[in-house]
Amino acid sequence: MNPVFYILAVLTLAGGLAAILLRSLVHSVLAVTAAFAGLALVFLQLDAQFAGFAQILIYIGAVAILIVFAVLLTRSSELPKSGVFSNTWIVGLVIAAGVFAVLGWAVLESMSAVPQQAAVPAVTVHDIGNALMGRYVLPLEIVALLLTAATIGAVIVAMHEKEGPK
Amino acid sequence: MMHDGSLAANLDQIFILLRDWVVGFLPAVLRPAADAVLGVIAIICVFPAFFAVVVVLERKGVGRIQNRYGPNRVGPYGLFQPIADAIKALIKEDIVPNRADAVVHFMAPLVLLITVFMSFAVLPVGRNMALVDMDSGLLFFIAMGAATELSVFMAGWSSRNKYSLLGAIRAVAQMISYEVILLLSTVTVVMITGSLSLTRIVEAQNHFTWILPHWFIFTPWGVAAFVMFIIAGMAETNRSPFDVPEGESEIVAGYHTEYSGFKFAIFYIAEYLSMISISALGATLFLGGWSAPLSFLNWVPSWIWFFAKVLIAMFVFIWVRGTVPRIRQDQLMNFAWKFLLPIALIDLVVTALWHFMGEGWMRWMVTAVILVACWALMGRLEMRNRHIGPRKYRYAE
Secondary structure, eight states: OOHHHHHHHHHHHHHHHHHHHOSSHHHHHHHHHHHHHHHHHHHHHTTOHHHHHHHIIIIIIIIHHHHHHHHHHTTOOSOOTTOSSOTTHHHHHHHHHHHHHHHHHHHHHHHHHSOTTOOOOOOOHHHHHHHHHTTTHHHHHHHHHHHHHHHHHHHHHHHHHHHSOO | OOOSOOHHHHHHTHHHHHHHHHHTTSOGGGHHHHHHHHHHHHHHHHHHHHHHHHHHHHHHHHHHHTTSOOOOSSSGGGTTHHHHHHHHHHHSOOOOOTTSOHHHHHHHHHHHHHHHHHGGGGOOOSTTOOSSOOTTHHHHHHHHHHHHHHHHHHHHHHTTOHHHHHHHHHHHHHHHHHHHHHHHHHHHHHHHHOOOOHHHHHHHTOOEETTEEOOGGGSHHHHHHHHHHHHHHHHHTTOTTSOGGGOTTTSTTGGGTTOOTHHHHHHHHHHHHHHHHHHHHHHHHTSOTTOOSSGGGTTSOHHHHHHHHHHHHHHHHHHHHHHSOOOOHHHHHHIIIIIIHHHHHHHHHHHHHHHHHOSSHHHHHHHHHHHHHHHHHHHHHHHTTOOOOSOOOOOOO
16 A cells, blocks of 8 residues: 555545535535545546546546535525534444445455455556447446436426516 | 657657656655656746746737737847836736625636646657656547636636636536537547557657658648648637627627736636647647658757647637737537537548558548548538628728
8 A cells, every 4th residue: 555545545535524514515526526536536547548637637627616606696595594514414424334334344355355466457548449339339328318308307407487477 | 759868868758858858766665656847837837937928929929910010128129028018917906896796716826726737747748758648548538628617617607707707618618519529539540540649649650751741731631630630729719800709899898808917817827828828729629739740850859849849839829819900709600510529520531541541652642632522622612602702802092
């Protein structure tokens, strides 16, 4: 485990924690953007260039902007009077610990299934393109259909709002 | 390719030779790090110097287009104006509004400047002269461009100013829309070259037929993609005629209203540097990067060709700024989604046709006819409800 990974892990975790603990909503959004950036750097450190840059392009360039617009346009940036932490936080902690235990167990078990010395093949963008157009073309088309449906839905929702108060 | 030790080859690689000579003084352990550091220092020195040249060109150029002298007090013909601008920006008081969000207000120009500088790392400035030769260099460049949108929003929101927020929202909406067009126009080049690496894209254009080069702009799909790329590039950097977000007559100065002194200078630098980097990407993708325009001009160093092309692209930017009036926000969004996006998608299909039709005059004819027909058709479709006849002028009697 090289030291760069530890630094990036600290950055990502700090971003995630700050996103929960900060008071102002827009500050939380910026902290979660820092967590996205940390994830992208972890991808890059693992030599997955396409995944890393796509993470920056999509998560920081589009998803963060989306969240920011949602915060701005719904005027919910003021804190509610009763605070943001719920009274039943123990239950949430137990459930989160349970999910973490299952995921950790799955990852550790899979590490013993894959031999340690297997060379990880370098996946180039060329390979990703071939895979998308060859083996995974059906999921690609389904995702495109989903995105088209989402776009049309967004347009319809916006249109109704324009004709609303007549 | 010149591998001999001739003067032209040495001049072409002079910066690489200089760097190797300097790094040669260090022990072998430090050499890769020193390589990288010297490259970064070179980028930080060269591109802001280029920015200073562009500022002079812009102010004199826009001044002459508007039938006035530009600045002509500082130095001969006003050539030292950037120095005066820099001194002014440094000594101005840095005012942060009382209710503004100090941390985000401070970080917004920094994030913008950092992402813009990072995008210079993958540009092949000359033969063998890209700082980092990544396999997905183009994707890195576009990712850095996408990260600038967030800093624009940070600047506008943290100022706690209605005009800033309005400017920031308009800017982000505009940048997202034109980002799609930018990406689609670069995908055509990637399709033909088969690689996302910018050095390979330039090398694919470095061939000559008789004396003419194989630049992608000399193909029908290349012209369409280049025009769309330039328009989208202007909109991405909030550059007139797409400068509603910083419309000086409407919303004061948009998202950089509340910035003064050096922070405003950073926004200014970042805007011009992102213009330079988009022009450089356009030169790399469509104008052949560092390759010479005619095959017998190969003796001129490659980095001179690169900077000449970027300078020409900047001149086009300045020319358009002085000539065309500002486009309204809704006209701008209509233009992107209803006109440019269909043409970009059709350009993708036409590029695929070009690739699969094989060599010959047939593919030139077919692709050119399809593109011109679509452009004319989309134009007519958009204009069918607006009855704009010949312009009637009324003069005072």
